[in-house]
Amino acid sequence: MTGLTxxxxxxxxxxxxxxxxxxxxxxxxxxxELAAERAAVITAARSVSSEESLARTALKLGPKSVxxxxxxxxxxxxxxxxxxxxxxxxxxxxxxxxxxxxxxRSWWFDHVVVQSALFGPIGAGDPVPAYRLSHDSxxxxxxxxxxxxxxxxxxxxxRTSADLVLDLRSEGYRQLGPVAGAVAPxxxxxxxxxxxxxLNHWNKTAKGRLVALLARSGAxxxxxxxxxxxxxxxxxxxxxxxxxxxxxxxSLEPGPAGSVVD
Numbered sequence: 001m002t003g004l005t006x007x008x009x010x011x012x013x014x015x016x017x018x019x020x021x022x023x024x025x026x027x028x029x030x031x032x033e034l035a036a037e038r039a040a041v042i043t044a045a046r047s048v049s050s051e052e053s054l055a056r057t058a059l060k061l062g063p064k065s066v067x068x069x070x071x072x073x074x075x076x077x078x079x080x081x082x083x084x085x086x087x088x089x090x091x092x093x094x095x096x097x098x099x100x101x102x103x104x105r106s107w108w109f110d111h112v113v114v115q116s117a118l119f120g121p122i123g124a125g126d127p128v129p130a131y132r133l134s135h136d137s138x139x140x141x142x143x144x145x146x147x148x149x150x151x152x153x154x155x156x157x158x159r160t161s162a163d164l165v166l167d168l169r170s171e172g173y174r175q176l177g178p179v180a181g182a183v184a185p186x187x188x189x190x191x192x193x194x195x196x197x198x199l200n201h202w203n204k205t206a207k208g209r210l211v212a213l214l215a216r217s218g219a220x221x222x223x224x225x226x227x228x229x230x231x232x233x234x235x236x237x238x239x240x241x242x243x244x245x246x247x248x249x250x251s252l253e254p255g256p257a258g259s260v261v262d
Contacts, residue, residue, distance in 0.1 A: 018079025
């Protein structure tokens, strides 16, 4: 057991390329007992990606992204890279994963699980190809939430049975693998008068900065009390309010007073 498991969503945007000598091997992914479920989604994704007009609707592709359907047709032959490197965008860019040192990457590999629509839950270090699929993609009779929620929940609950689970997934991805007892902090902005406003798009940046700092500090926590103590020591405002937890985005801003440059 790791003490802390951090659940992350994937990202629509993905880094191209990968190790051509190491193509997709479902047996090399974490939670290998999900191989059958993964194979079923791959088959369905390949089917809807085989024809452009079908892919546009099923995968919600626009004129600039329609070529991404070919990723799903080349899953078994394209190169792979660790999941933490594959994903890019608002949440993943603050991690700086490809340039992180070995200790930081090792922390992610030990503590971070990504909820992929294609592969289900995977480890941060799992070798995956580029693909195009999101939680709300339409795969004909295969409904992703119904397909994943039971099997993904079971394997996650076995892995995290003695852990603190920090759930930073968006609602759509939580539905693909609900975890009972997980803590899903609300990311808020606090103005000069102390008023709090929940953030939408930009909450991903705060989450990315938090996961970057956890890894770079080598955080070892196993309860919300310990996580709150760690946060206070690193200048991060993680506060218990109204029966839940608030993560104050401003406390994770980079700069002399910001935590991410610890």
